[in-house]
Amino acid sequence: MIGHLKGRIISKNPPEVLIEVEGIGYEVLCPMSTFYELDNLSEDVLIYTHLSIKEDAHTLFGFITKDEKSVFRELIRVNGVGPKVALAILSNLSVHSLVECISSEDADLLAKTPGIGKKTALKLIVELQDRLSKLELAGNMNKSPDLKQGSNPNSKQAIEALQSLGFKAKEANRMVSKIEDQNLTTEQIIRLALQNK
Structure with missing residues (x-):
């Protein structure tokens, strides 16, 4: 398995x-987020790679960060999502946006990706919610923000309700967590939360 490549970009x-790495040219498919990061053509770049092997092709996929590579690997584990669709998703949404989208169950935003319909978006959300929350991402962006310390003690009851x-x-x-007022009753918090949904 080829884990990463360090070399000079010959063409884009x-x-x-x-x-080009030590005289060998590797063709690497990248999401647009990585593609735009590789603007400087002269200096060496480090790209994290995933090698996909099929009976008719060996294809290298490249990513500027380990997070992108990890999320790509989770995406292609979902039934019906191949490497090309996973690349399209990562080209359309940053890793942070994708994690947010999955955790907030925003199927409409996911469905805006070319090749992803509403049905596939819902399937991605269901299958990836647990897996992405367990992923160790560098930015720790997968942790859902808990209630601030010192917040209204009735908030916990409101969440349970x-x-x-x-x-x-x-x-x-x-x-x-969107509700600022710290002096509300549980019932008032629930009412406000439902209004602001």
């Missing part, structure tokens, strides 16, 4: 980059 033709109404824990937490 979206989404493909040709990288929202969960019993059918909201997911992260969504209930997000709804309640």
Whole structure:
């Protein structure tokens, strides 16, 4: 398996980059986020790679960060999402945006990616929610913001009540964390959270 390449960029033709390493040219397919980061053609670059082997082709996919590579690998584990679709998703959404999108269950934003319909977007959300939260991303962006210390003690009860109404824990937490007033009753917090949803 080829884990990374360090070398000089010879040419760029979206989404493909040709990288020369010790006299050998590697054709690497990259998401547009990585492609734009590789603007300087003269100095050596380090690209994290994933090698996809099929009976008719060996294809290298390259990423500027380990986070992008990790998320790409999680995406291609989802049934019906191949490497090309995963590249399209990472070209359309940054790693941070994708993690946010999955945790907030925003299927509409995911469905804006070419090649992703609403059905596939929902499948991605269901399959990736747990997996992305367990991923060790460099930015720790996968951790959902917990309630601030010193916040209203009724907030915890309000979150539990929202969960019993059918909201997911992260969504209930997000709804309640938007409320600034620290002196509200549990009932007032729930009412405000539902209005601001």
